[in-house]
Amino acid sequence: MNRPLGRVFAVVAFRYGLTPNQVTVVSALMTFGGLTLLTLAAPSWPAAIAVALLLVLGYALDSADGQVARLGGGGSPAGEWLDHVIDAAKAIALHAAVLIHWYRFVDLPPEILLIPVLTMVVSGTWFFAEILTQMLERLHPRDSAAERRRPAWQPVLALPADYGVQAWTFVLLALPAVFVGVYIALAALTAVMMVRQLRSWFRRVAALRPAAARPSSVSA
Incomplete structure (x- = not known):
């Protein structure tokens, strides 16, 4: 649902002359507004619905x-940089906000509070590894003999780590025991998927050929 909704927002934003960077900033305001509410509001249905809607809209x-960038003829390096920086902040802040919410409003054993901390590490590692893999693949040619089709089921396995899937689960905040269980299950599946993804990304990077060395400009 999130991606079709994103297409609708893109058409509306383009129609009213918003730039890609402005859309990125509005997205960040929605997301961090939801996370701020998460840290401040005790579990209730109004708070749960508001947090989930803000995260999904973000x-x-x-x-x-x-x-919007494609509709306007292409993006810019600065826009890509801004988008990735905000995405990195959201990947960490989401789980930090869960930690604060649990600490303030949910009576949990101390060891359970370590799960959002570990999930922050997983999310940060996943995000950095994915961006680094894409960057290296743009910089270096791939060995054609190592080209492989990605399994069609791979995106399905990655769903637990999808930010959109995680955002919808926050509607369960009004049922703390249920939300804690769902969060822990998604965190465990995400950790397993990260290990699989890291292996896959490493194989892809290992298949890259080093770029040809540039001739030295220093004369003998």
């Missing part, structure tokens, strides 16, 4: 900024 707008 995610949909995040997918819209790139579409």
